[in-house]
Amino acid sequence: MEDNIAVGLDIGTTKIVAMIGRKNEYGKVEILGIGKSKSLGVHRGVVNNITQTIQSIQQAVQEAELASDMQIQGVTVGIAGQHIRSLQHSDYITRPNSEHVIGEEDIDRLINQVHKLVMLPGEEIIHVLPQEYKVDGQAEIKEPIGMYGGRLEANFHVVVGQVSSIRNIGRCVKSAGLNLERITLEPLASANAVLSQEEKEAGVALIDIGGGTTDLAIFRDGIIRHTAVIPFGGNVITEDIKEGCSIIEKQAELLKIKFGSAWPGENKDNEIVSIPGLRGREPKEITLKNLSKIIHARVVEIVEQVYVEIKNYGHEEQKKKLIAGIVLTGGGSQLKHLKQLVEYITGMDTRIGYPNEHLAGDSDDDVTSPLFATAVGLVLDGLKRKERKVIEKENLLNEFEDESNQSQEILNKPVKERRSFLDKLTERVKDFLDNAE
Structure with missing residues (x-):
């Protein structure tokens, strides 16, 4: 595949998305094709049925290939799931x-x-993210390279996950006939797609409400400060509607999307939806007020858990205040009146995040839906990585342009780049898969 094209593969609990993107001449990203399939083998962000997941991945990839008229080989994959936790060190x-x-x-x-x-x-440790450095006791150093000093220390944000879950994802991708180029953390990918640099500087909490999990990423001074994965998402809301109204899941999901609201006060008592009964049974009548009460109760629980994490980060301290407030994204963020509810519970400014920060202006409305935030972020991540490789090769060439006899030698040398932990993690997963067969 060309250097300026990348593929993001978002393996979610409700859907699997394959997205092909290209950098245009203005530095913006054009989405060339999207494939989407129902995710059957994933529960709360963790693969629990390998065969079904492989089939869903293949289906999404085929659809994206058809839409873009391209062959997909390598993909950037996101990981989330209830096994992800983070700590400061x-x-x-x-x-x-x-x-x-x-x-x-x-x-x-x-x-x-x-x-x-x-x-x-x-x-296993997935990410080690340096927050700030100290050199010989001098604090708050952003970039210590090039300084003198005997003792170098740093605060780190360490993200930890379960090895087996990560390997299972790698296995699914490989068995679907794809090459795993990189594994990245989903909250980080979503953040890239929907947050502006100003928000990351001012302090912002990104809440990505997916089907099976709700991911949180907190930025301040342009650096990621805290990540968390909460094992609830849109699916538990559907589940509650299904139980509360005694209807089947498909109907509950439709009710939630069409008539659902997170704010019970909005609906009048006499607003009623009639749902066809099963196999000749009487239709069911459900009041919208009841529906929104059920939704409200569960959404409050999710938002409160996220708010506990925001407080754990230290949002209440003056120095750590998140000035840009909260950005909601993911499929779950499309629930009516959710923004108002989040503002009410947390007292923080809130907006819905659309992944159009880096997309070309003429992108389809479909692509810029919060549903696709993670997939767009994974495409951006893949493109960035390819760009880095190209720039490094060019730099090496330029260094040795004058000494032409040496330039051939340097071309044959492998490019040494500072590899991030995600690259190392990706390699470890690849090695494991190659040896495990």
Whole structure:
């Protein structure tokens, strides 16, 4: 595939989306094709049926290939799920020679040290995100490279997940005949798609309400500060409607989408929906007021859990205040009056996030729906990674342009780039899959 094209694969609880995107000459992303299939083998963000998941992935990929007239090989995959948790950790290294300036290798050494943290059995560190550094006790350093100092320390945001869950996703992607280019954290992908740089600087909480999970990512001063995955999403609301109204799931889902509201006060007592009975039974009559009461109760529970996480991050301290408030995205964010309810519960400014921050102006309305925030984010992630590789190759070439005899040698040398932990994680999953067959 060409360098300026990438494919995002969002393996969700309700749907699997394959999305093909390309960078245009203005630096914006054009979506060339989308494929969407019902996700049958995933529960709360975790694969629980390999065969069904592989089939759903293949279906979504075929649809995207048809729409774009392209062949998909490599994909960027998102992971979420109830097994993801995060913690704060600080660590330091003492440098052998403080006469030399701090370089990449010192930071790598420090990050590798964090990787040796002892986790619970079956867990693995997915992301190690440096927050800020200290050099010889001087705090609040954003970029220590090039500085002098003997002791380098940093605060880290560490994201942890279950190895088996991540490997299962890798297995599904590989068995669907695709090449796993990179694994990335879904809340981070969604954030890339819907948040502006100003919001990330000012402080913002992104809440991505999916079918099986609700993901949270908090940014402040342009750096990710906190992530959490809450194991509830739109599906539990549907489940409650199904139980509360004694109807089948398909009808409950339709009711929620068409008539659902998170604010019970909105509906009059006499507004009624009639639902056809099963196999010759009498139709059921459901009042919209009751429907919104059921929805309201569950949504309040989800929002309150998210708010606990926002408070855990420390939003109530003056220094950590999230000035840009909350951005809601994901399919669940389309519920009527949700914005008002979230503002009421948290007291924070709220907006709905559409993934059009980096998309070309003439994109379809479909693509810019909050439903596709994660998929758009994964495409952006894939494109960014390809761009980095191209730039690094060019830089190497430019360095040696003058010394033409050496330039051939350097071309044959592999490009050394500072690999993020996601790249390393992707490699570990790939190695495991290759050896496990």
